[in-house]
Amino acid sequence: AETQMASKPSLYQRLGGKEAITAVVDTFVAKVAADNRINKFFASTDIPNLKMHLVNQVCEATGGPCKYTGRTMKATHAGMGLTNADFDALVQDLVGALDSHRVPKAEKDELLAALGPMRSDIVER
Ligand code: HEM
Numbered sequence: 001a002e003t004q005m006a007s008k009p010s011l012y013q014r015l016g017g018k019e020a021i022t023a024v025v026d027t028f029v030a031k032v033a034a035d036n037r038i039n040k041f042f043a044s045t046d047i048p049n050l051k052m053h054l055v056n057q058v059c060e061a062t063g064g065p066c067k068y069t070g071r072t073m074k075a076t077h078a079g080m081g082l083t084n085a086d087f088d089a090l091v092q093d094l095v096g097a098l099d100s101h102r103v104p105k106a107e108k109d110e111l112l113a114a115l116g117p118m119r120s121d122i123v124e125r
Contacts, residue, residue, distance in 0.1 A: 010063030011114075014107050018059055018066070025054045028097035037089040041080060061114050074121040082123050091115075 015021055029051055033039055042050075059066030070076065091112065098108045 011107060011110050012059060012062040012064030015062060015103065015111070018055065018064065020101070021058050021062075021064075022051075022055050024097050024101050024103065025051050025058065027100055028094050029054070031093040031096055032090060035089060035093055038086050038093075041082075041086070058111070062111065072121070073118045077122045077124075079124075081125055083125055084119075084123055087119055087123050 012021075015024075029047060032042065033047075053068065053070035056066045057068040057070065058064075060068045094115075095108065095112070098111070103111075
């Protein structure tokens with residue numbers, strides 16, 4: 001996990017590693033669960049399983065030593081009929097979680113930039 005230290009630390013390292021990412025994901029999922037704009041989509045979701053996948057996805061995408069084992073973003077969200085407004089609401093909840101854990105702006109913007117391109121695989125209408 002420390003292999004990049006000679007150059008620039010990975011985003012994973014700058015976020016604080018797996019413990020810090022897990023804490024952000026916990027807060028994020030709690031915010032989504034309390035968000036009446038989008039929580040209906042998660043009514044029958046296995047939340048501990050979702051959290052596990054999210055932690056691994058963020059860990060791997062930011063250069064950490066994890067492997068995402070979930071489905072593709074397109075397959076996962078197919079048929080949900082998600083809109084840009086739904087996506088934006090979820091991103092707002094993520095920003096709120098990152099802010100509540102005092103993640104600095106540079107790291108926050110980098111993470112959001114890594115997730116942004118997934119929009120076209122997730123939004124269907
Ligand atoms: C960048 C944005 C997003 C990312 C990175 C993301 C990521 C994920 C991941 C990793 C999973 C688990 C995959 C698996 O079980 O194999 C998942 C599931 C799910 N996502 Fe997303 N998601 C995003 C946006 C959204 C949005 C906007 C909604 C709805 C408002 C949503 C609703 C769901 C639901 C309901 C599930 C659970 C499906 C089930 O119960 O089987 N996602 N998402």
